[in-house]
Amino acid sequence: MLKFTFSMIAVLLSTAFITTYAQQSKPATHPGTAKGIVRDTAQNYVLKSATVSIYKAADSTLLSYQVTNNYGEFNFRNLPVDQLLKLEISHVGYMTGRKNFIIPSAKNNTIDLQTIIVDRSDVTLDDVVISVPPISVNGDTLEFNAAAFKLDTNATVEDMLRAIPNVTLWGDGQITVNGAEVKSLKVNGKSFFGGDAKIALQNISKNALQKVQVYNTAKNESNPLDSTLEMNLKLKKGKDIGFFGKIGIGYGTNNRFESDASINMFTPKMELALVGAINNINKTPNNINSLMSNSTFKGVGTNVEYQPDFRASGLNRPSAAGASLTYNFIENPTYQKKSTLKANYFLQDRNSDNISETRTTTTVNSTDQIFEKSDNTNLSSNTNQRFDSNYEFSKRGQNLTLSQSININQGDSEEQTNRIAGNLENALTSTNNSLNTSNFKNLNFNLRGDYRYSPYIITHNMRFRGFSATYALSGYNNESQRLNLTEFRSFTNAGANRDFNRKYDTKNDGINQELNLTLPGLKSLIFGDKRLAGINFDLTNKLIVKSDKNDNRVQDLDTLTNTYRVNTYLNNQVQTDVIEETPGLRIEKSFYKSLSNRFYQNLTLRFHPKQILVAQNNESDRSFQDIKRSYKRFAPDGGVSYSDNQYGEYSRYYDLNYYTTIQMPGIQQLAPLTDSTNLYYLQRGNINLREEVNQEMSFSFSHYDQASKNSLNYNFRISAGLIKDNIVDSLLINDQNRRTVFLVNADGHKYLNFNGGIRKAYKFKSSEIQLSLSGNVNANKNPGYTNNVFTFSSNLNTNSNANINYTYKSYLAVVLGQSYSTYQSKQEAFNTEYSGKNLGTSLSTSYNITKQFTLNSNVSFNKSASSGAKDINFTIWNASAVYRFLKGNNAEIKFSALDLLRQNNSAINYGNSNSFTIGTQNVLTQYFMTTISYYPRQFGKKAATPR
C-alpha cells in the first residue's frame, strides 16, 4: 500500500514538473515584448494606473494585462510574435484607447508602441463604458471587472476569481489577495446568507456580477495598521434580487438513499433560505449553513467533491429541515448605521444504530494488567429543534445587539452492553450484562444583550469616553426516565454477585445570569486630559448568579412482590446556588517606535488584576450534601504584544499571554450519592476537595510576507500550563475489574500545546500549486493514583498534515493529503508504555472531460498501528461520474460508487492514561448510488415575456 502512496506522489510531482517545465519553456514559444506609454495629449498628462489589456485579435482572448506605472508606461513580455494582437487602454473618465499591432520576429521580437494617445470622454457615467479593463484601481480599492473575463456562461464568481493572477483560493476556503488574507466577504456591502464565502462564490453567476472590490477596512482608527482586507461582490444593477438552490434525490444498493433541497432567495433588503435533507448514508447536516454550503452550484471549474463520512461510527439516518431569514431595515448598512434582524429555525431528526466490539487493557500496578471485552449495541433516535434570532442596531457610536435562542431536544435510546473481564492469563474473573432504556426531553434557552457606546469623535477634554455592558440569561429544564437492568457475576467470589432492576426519573432545571460591565478610559474620566505616563485604565466587573436544581426519583424492583419501591438512598433533591463576583482593573501601556517609510513597531503591556469571589450553597434532602463553601482568589491576567511592520518587506506579530482560571468542585465531586448499579465504575466524592487553579502562558507568532507574488506565510502558537490542586482520580481496581473512583487534589499537572502552519502558493499562467503544512503537538503530565500508588502518566500526542493542491486551468484538480498522528502514554510508577500511530494518505482528483462531464475519484489509505495489537490497514476508494445538462447546466445526473474496495471496517484504536482500547464498530460499507439533482437559479427579474 505504501508503494501505492509513493507512486501517487511520484505521478503528482511529475505533473507539477511538466507544468513548471512548460512555464520555463514559455519564452521560447512566446518571446514577444511590447512596450509603450499612455498619454492624454489634450491635458498633457501621462496616465498613471491606467489598465492596458492585450487580446488575440482573431478570437479576442485575453492574453495579459497591466496597470501603467508612475511614468505612464507598460511593458509586456511573453507575447506571441508574428500575429495580430489588439491592445486596449481603459481609465476612468477616458474613452477606450485601441491599437492593433504585430510583434515582428524579424526585429528582435520587440515592438515599441511609443506614445498611445487616449481621449477624455465627456460623459463619465459608468453605464456608458463600452469596454472595461480586467483590473482597475479606484482610490484605495482594487477592482476586478467581471465583464473583462471571458468565461463560460455558467461560470460562477469562484471560477472568475481563479482566473485572476493576484487571487488565491485555498483548499481550506481561505482567500488571499496578493498574499494577504481576506477576512470577510460581502455581497453588495452586506453579509450574504450567513457570511460563508463558499455560498456566495459557488452560487452567484459570474454574469450577475459587475465587479469584485478588495479594500482595507481600518477597524481601529488610532492604529492604522490594525486593518483587515474585505472583499465585496458588487452585483450588476437589477441582479440584487433572485434565487438559487438545489433539489436532489438519489437511490442506491442496500436501500441506500439520499435526498436534499436548499432554496435561497434574496432581495436588496431580505434573504430567505429554506433547506431540508434526509438520507441513510452518514451525511449528517448539523445546521442550515452546512446544508447550504454542500448544495452550491459550483460553476464550471474543478472541485474536489463532498464525501460521505465513512469514518463516522454506526449507521445514521438523519433528516433535517430549516429556514433562515435576514432582514435589513437599512438597505445599505454601514459600520455606523445598521439595523438588521436575523432568525433561524432548524429541525433535526436522527436515528442511529451503533454496534461495537472492543478490548481494553488496563495496567493495575507495575506487574498486573487486566483486560475487558465489551459488546455494545446502541439504538437511538432523537429530535432536535432550535429557534434563534439576532437583532443588531448601530447608530453614531452606539451599538446594541440582542439575541435569543431556544433548543428543544427529545429522544429515546436502548443500549445493551455485555462485558467480560479477565486477567492476563485469559482467566475470566467477572461478567456484567446491562440493559438501559431511556427517554429524555431537554429544553434550554438563552437571552443576551450587548450594549456598547463609544463617542463618534473623541476630543482632549472629553471625560466620558464610552461604556460597554453585556447581560446574558440562560435557563434549562431537562427531564429523563431511565430503566436499568444489570446482572453482575463474579467467578472468584460468588458473594459479590449483584442484580439490579432500577428506574430513574430525573429532573434538572436551572437559571444562570451573567452581567459584564466595562468602563474604559478611567484616566480621562477621573483625571481629565492628564497623561499619567500614557497608561490606560479600564474598570471591569463580572457578576454571575446561578441556581441549579436536581431532582432524582429512583425506584428498585422488589423481586418478592414484583413491584417497584422507592430507593430511599438515591431519591434526592439538591439545589445549588452560586454567586460569582469578579472585579478587576485593566492597566495598559503602549510604546510605539517608528521611522517614516522604514518601519513601525508597537509594544503593548497589559496587566489585569482580578479578584474572584465565589459563594456556593448546596441544599439537599441529604444533610451531608448541605454544603456551604466560599472561594476567594487573586487571579491576574497579563500580556505583552509586539508588532513589527517593515515597509515593503514583512509584518510580524508576537503575542505573549498569561491567564489564571479557577475551577470549583461541584456537589457531585464533593459529596455524590453513589449509584451501585454501575458495578464497574463506582464514583465516590471527597468533601475536602479544594479548587483547581490553572495558570497558563501562551505565545503566538505570525509572519505575513508583503511580497506581491508567491508569498510565504507562517504562524505558530505555543501554550503551557500548570494546574495546582488538580482534581484527579484515585482509582481502585480490584481483580474483577471493578473500579472505585475517589477524587483527590494533586499538584504537578503540566501541559504543553503547540500548533503551527506554513502556507505557500505558486501561481502560474494556467496552473496553480498550493502547499500547506500544519502540525500540532500536545504533551502533558497527569498526576493520579491507581490502587493507592501515586503515578504520573506522561502523554504525548502529535498530529501533522501536509497538503498539496494542484489545479490546471478548469480541467483538473488534484489534492494530495498526508496526515500522521501518534499517541504515547507512559506510567512512571508502573514502568508501562502504550503507543500507537495513525497514518492517512488521500488522493482526490476531479477531471472535467467536457464542460458537462466530470469524473471524480477519492482514495484514502489508512494505517493504524498500536503497541500490543496488529496493524490495521484499509483503503476507501470512492468514485463518481457527473453529467450536467440543460442550457444553464441546471440539471445533474450522478453515478457514484462508494467504498469500491469493500475495506471499510472502521477500527477503534485509542489510549488514555493507563489503558488502551482496540476494536471495531459497525460502519457504512460499499454501496452504489444514482443521484439526480436540479439547480434552480436566477439572478435579476425575468425579462417580461413579449405578448
Next chain:
Amino acid sequence: MLKFALSSFVICTLSFGQVLAQASKVDSSEMRTLRVDPSASRGAAASQVFDEIKFIPLETTKESLFGSISQLHITDDNYVIWDYDTKSILIFTKEGKYVAKINGSKIEKDPADKENQDFYGFTLKKENNQQLIQVSAGKYFFYFDLNGKLARKAKSGDGEVYGGNRKFSDGTEVDRSYMDKIDKDSNYYDLGLVKDKKKVAAYFPFSMDRYKGDQFYSGGESITDYGVKDELFFVNFYEYNIYKITPSKLSLTYRIIFPANNSLPSDFKENPIYKGKRREYFDKFPKAYYAIGSAYQFGNNLYFKVSNWTWGANERKAFIYNLKNGMVTSISDIEPDSLSQFLPVTDAGIHYDFANKGFHLFDGQYFYTSYSSLALFNFKEQNEGKDRKYDPALTAYFKTQNKKSNPVIIQLKPKKN
C-alpha cells in the same frame, strides 16, 4: 490620508469669552477671482516648469538616520531639519553631508522640573552675526550653533521669546491668534497686526465659543512666506481665499472658485447646521475641498494645494495657476524629463511626503521638497532597462544606499513666466 486628516484636526480647548466686533475691514479692492477646475488641469514636462532640479541625498550613518523631514530651514551653508520620529534636529551641509545632531532626549533636564523636556521644532535666530538654532524645552530656551554645540541657555520669559511672531522690516508683527484686552473682557481675532505692542489692525473676530463642540480641519500652515519682502500669504478655515498681509493691512488678493462638486456650501463656516457635523459632511461629500494651503507666488505663477477626503494615485491636489493666461498645471503631473534625471520632482500621488507637507519652503528662488529612499528606489526600479544616466551624486547614492536610507531633498528653481 486619514492619518494626515486626523493630525491636522485642530480642536482648541480654551475658555470662552465675549466678542465685541471691532474688527478692521479687509481690503478687497484689488481682489482677483480665479476659476480653477482641477479636472481640467494640465501636465507639463519638468523642464517647462523648472530651470534647475537638484537631488540632494542626505548622508545616512548610524547617527544621522532619521525618519522624515518635518521642518526644514536653510542657512548659508546648511540644511537644518527637525524630525518628529527621532525628536531631533539634524544638520547637514548643502551637499547632504552629515554635520551634527541635536538629540531631543539628550537635552539637559532641569532636576527640579518633572515636566517633559520634549521639544517640537525649532527656529533660527541670528545673534551677534552668529546663526543659532533656538529650541524651547521645558522652562528653558536652548541655543545651539550649527555644529550642534550648546551655545547658551536661558530661562523663558526673561525677556527671551521663542521664535516670536513673523516680523516685517518696520517692526510690525503678525499675531496669528490675536487677543485684544479691553477691561476684563478679551476679544479674539484670527489675525492681528501689532507694532510696538500696539494694535495696528485686527481681523476675523471670533468668540471662544466657536471651539465648543466643533471641528476645525486645516490644510497645514496658514501663513506662508513666498520670498517677497514684507509680504505674506494667509488662508483661513473653510474658505477658498488667499489674503496678503503687509505691515499696514490685510487684503484679499485671490478668491478661488472651484467646480460645484469640489466646493463647500458658501455658508459652511457660519451656518450652525454644520457645527459639530463637519466630519460627517466630509464623509458624505469626500470630493469637497475643506481647505486650501501652501500658497506661494513666484512671478506669474500661483502655487497652492487643496485638501479633501479622497485618496488615490489619480487625485490631483496641488496646482500652479498661471495668472497671465489662466492655465492650471497639476504638480503631480509634472512629467520627469532629462532635467529631473527622469525622476519625479515630488512624490505627490504616490507616497505621503508632499501630500502631508507640500513644499517645505520657498526662499524666493528655490522650492524645497523631499521624499523617502523607499520612493526614490521605487522610481529608479521603474526606470530600469531604459538606459538612464544619473549625476555623480545620485549614481553614488544608488550604488551605496538602499530603501531604508535617509530621505532625499529636491531643490527646484521655478520659471518666472
